[in-house]
Amino acid sequence: MLPLPSAQQLRYLITLSELRHFGRAAAACAVTQSTLSAGIMTLERQLDAQLLDRTVGKKVVFTPLGQEVARKGRQALEALEAVPQLAAAARTPLTGPLRLGVIPTIGPFLVTPMVRTIQERFPQIVLSVTEDTTERLLEKLSLGRLDLLILAMPCLCDGTETLPLWRDPLQVIMPEGHPLASASHVSAEQLEDQRMIMMEDGHCLREQTLAVCRQGRGWDSSDENDATFTATSLHTMADMVALGLGIGVVPTLAIDNGLLSTHPVISRPLSGGPVWRTIGLAWRPRSPRSADFHTLAAAFSTLAPAAE
Missing domain, CATH: 3.40.190.10 (Periplasmic binding protein-like II)
Known part of the structure; x- marks a missing residue:
């Protein structure tokens, strides 16, 4: 049986592929640079494959195989992380951390009532909010750095599940x-x-x-x-x-x-x-928290302005 990469090894590789800098990647993983480097080298030995091109000096350059392994590793890590999330969602819906992303043309006008709604109706949710452009939020969502987005549609939201709230x-x-x-x-x-x-x-x-x-x-x-x-x-x-x-x-x-x-x-x-435009929510397909997001959507829909 082939040796399987550990979740930590995959996390090191994925973070390095995103940041392209050993020091910043190590800091993001809360380890030393030598620990991160050793973890990736161990992964290369396990796979008997070169994932980084070390002939280009200090630059972080992935081999084509390394890029593909990082992409597959991200998918595998997301699936692995979904297991405890699925169990937690089944045990206690609408609890725990919720990383919310919102675009700048919505955030200043809607974040306050949405946060208050969450605090009042779902006090067990531990909320954090990130404001950024649609493209960057979608990237962070795909990388697992955000859980739920508040967007304006139509938008290029391929690879997500979306739910409209109101026009x-x-x-x-x-x-x-x-x-x-x-x-x-x-x-x-x-x-x-x-x-x-x-x-x-x-x-x-x-x-x-x-x-x-x-x-x-x-x-x-x-x-x-x-x-x-x-x-x-x-x-x-x-x-x-x-x-x-x-x-x-x-x-x-x-x-x-x-x-x-x-x-x-x-x-x-x-x-x-x-x-x-249509204000709506977006999240990763097949998220174990999909039921939670539908419940939040119903709560957020009450914030829609009254029809004239």
């Missing part, structure tokens, strides 16, 4: 006195020739805004790069709109939670379709 309509924000301010609604066609302020690359709201703009006209890459300003947050976008640099598209969730309260900026609903 969040998009609105146009503009300076007071803007020509579009007299309209009760703004259509996608009316955004033509407007100077748009968008979120920077990596934020899903940027792609959702571009999708709305394309409804009115055929935007190409030059339109997206040359005719827009970019913002790092919705609050920065509101600042830029107030300065008259352009108009923006923001979710109703942000407006209802005071985004424009300190700015001489007004909003108008977008008309046409689809002119909304």
